[in-house]
Amino acid sequence: MDFEEHEDHRAIRQAVREVCRQFDDDYWMRLDAEHQFPWEFYRELAKGGWIGIAIPEEYGGGGQGIAEASIVLEEVAASGACMNGASAIHLSIFGMHPVVLHGSAELKRRVLPPVASGDLHVAFGVTEPDAGLDTTSISTRAVRDTDASGNGGYRVHGRKVWTSKALESDKVLLLTRTTPKDQCAKPTEGMTLFVANLKDPAVRITPIAKLGRNAVASCEVVYDGLWVDEEDRVGEEGRGFRYLLDGLNAERVLIAAEALGIGRAALRRAVNYAKERVVFGRPIGQNQGISFPLAESHARLHAAELAVREAAWRVDARMPAGEHANTAKFLAADAAFKAADAAVQTHGGFGYASEYHVERYFREARLQRIAPVPQEMVLNYLAEHVLGLPRSY
Structure with missing residues (x-):
């Protein structure tokens, strides 16, 4: 090692x-x-x-x-x-x-x-308001059709939510149903991926008002008869869900790394403030009530970092990585949130003030415990697939 x-x-x-x-x-x-x-x-x-x-x-x-x-x-x-x-x-x-x-x-x-x-901007269209994490229940449909020139393709109707960067993107990796769920042998079948156009009259994009991460909009996107060429289909029709699964472990690792970065930023600002802020004649970082939460945050971030590194290594080595990637995501999201919370507490009232930035870190660290999969779903995975407990959903 x-x-x-x-x-x-x-x-x-x-x-x-x-x-x-x-x-x-x-x-x-x-x-x-x-x-x-x-x-x-x-x-x-x-x-x-x-x-x-x-x-x-x-x-x-x-x-x-x-x-x-x-x-x-x-x-x-x-x-x-x-x-x-x-x-x-x-x-x-x-x-x-x-x-x-x-x-x-x-x-x-x-x-x-x-x-x-960097010339072509892309978004990711999977989540729907009535399906959420139950991806097999998406209702956005892609139906085979021909255009005015007789070329084969699909017409897409449906609605997606939380499509980040939709306003700036030219294309979207779009998951649709090409076969209704009740006509499939398995619920994971009958879904198809496309690289579809977003800048099209048949597409309506509306930003979602949200707590943070507002420089990059998250959007509701409505597809009302969007034409997609057959050449823009990813792989075989009906296998889109399986194609998405290929990237889930890698996605968990990347999200975990982002959480790790947020935690590092929050801890850095908190430590600097604790050294410089003097109350009752001494720096507040001399008080264990301030220093211990920051030291604990450091320990949690360090542990999460080791999990992230191992998970990334396993993904790149094409080894089984489900347990490791999900664990890394869980630990890093948790460590980042605790570090950001400690940073706000260290700053006291100023932690609530925008000029010290830690309130923004706090809002964005909170997101890591929800997206792209909440902590509870990670625990569901570990309980069922690692510990062998009965499926809970």
Whole structure:
């Protein structure tokens, strides 16, 4: 067992930190308040090739693994960008994974190079208001049809929610039902993935008002007869759910890395404040009521980091990683929230003030315990698939 960080990984951290130093906490606070997408930040990362780090080299990407992608997202979040910065690039970094694995050669040739360069913006359309985490119950339908020229394709009708970055994106990786659930042998069958157009008159996008991460909008998207060419289908019809499962462990690792970064940012600000803030003639960090929660946060973040590193390593080595990826997500989300909560408490009343930024960290750390899967569903997985307990849902 070797816990020394690879030289390449250290180089990635340093390079991403250099980019992030150009965008301070005030930048992120302003964009969050104004609901403005961080275009300058996105373009700087794209210029450095970081957007395409996990896309194969043959399609213009960096050809790196989940370990490297997780480092990029961790450092972005740790810079103070938190989820606003990470969400701006997350889907471009890994959202196209099903296309990489299952898309036709022609689809990969058309889509992956502009995604890797940062020129093509993509969103992810899975969640629906009446289905939630019960993905097999989605009702968005794609029905085979022909266009005016006689070309084969599909007409899509339905509604998705929590489609992040829909306002800025050109394309969406869209999960639909091509066969009704009651006509399938298994509920996971009959779902199909497409790389569909978002900038189309048949698509209506409405931002959802929410607690935080407001620089990157989360949207309701209504599809009213959207035309999708057959060539834009990912893999075989009816196997879309299985294609999504291929990327779940990697997604858990990336989300865990982002949570880890938020926790690091919160702890850094809290420690600095505890050293500088003097009350009753001494720095407040001298008081165990302040120092112990921060020390505990450090310990929790360190433990979560080890879980994230192991899970990323297992995913890249193509080893079983369900237990490890879910554990990493659970521990990192929990550690980040506790660190952000301790940071707010350390600042006292000023923790509630926007100018100290920790209230923004707190809001974004809270999200990590909900999205993309809540802590309870992670525990469901571990209870059933690791401990062998009866399925609870």
